[in-house]
Amino acid sequence: MASDTCIRLLADPIQINQCKSMLSENQESFNRISEALSLAGNEVRLKILYLLSVEKQLCPCDLSDILGMTIPAVSQHLRKLKDGRVIEGRRVGQTIFYSLRQDHLELLKPLFSHIQPTLSV
Amino acid sequence: MASDTCIRLLADPIQINQCKSMLSENQESFNRISEALSLAGNEVRLKILYLLSVEKQLCPCDLSDILGMTIPAVSQHLRKLKDGRVIEGRRVGQTIFYSLRQDHLELLKPLFSHIQPTLSV
DNA sequence: TTCTTATTTAAGCAATTGCTTAAATATTTA
């Protein structure tokens, strides 16, 4: 690592240190947000999240039909989203209805507005 | 796949088809946005993006110092961000200054507001 | 209880990710 370090004089050591402390002060945020974004950063999961924001609730079976993929594939995405506290499931008989949680909704909602710019209702 | 399909009667076929066409109409958006989010969905890259939003421009060398990682590691993240048209580089002598591009800035800016809620300037 | 349906879980595997180290490419300075 030492051999890769730049020896430049241009850098402002005060600026560098301010940046460093900013990072460590907000470590929690960076971790939490990057985790949420990595969940939404998969095309299938982004579709699921958007579908849930429009339809309020959907079961794995619906999502399998809509997305055109196998149930286990969908189920594994749902599990990740559930583990990340982005969605939650509610059991009604055999079927489990998934819906968005409040937790990260503030973070994700603005993203959805970029999806259907020509939405006419 | 057929054997995995649900046979349920609950589902509203009209709703399913509406969802399907919504997806195909916005395929482009889902692809573009999920790609941008997957870039920001890495903790190191999210930090780089936020640092650039604050400091306006930084070189790989600065970022290496700030992030505490090797130059090549930083450089490879910068390449991904550049390929994804999220940042751009401007060469000044030996050093290359990276900065945010306008392209996805509208998408990313709202995310940054969740990072330093207690920012006192 | 047995059968069917809805869902999850697990194992396997190819593809991707993100680092490491070493080498290559630019640019400036001596």
Next chain:
DNA sequence: TAAATATTTAAGCAATTGCTTAAATAAGAA
């Protein structure tokens, strides 16, 4: 020109991702 600095690129590799298929759970219907 040669030497030093800043950056990129490439190869290698462990870890992760996202699918597949098959099996395990869970709940309703016969």
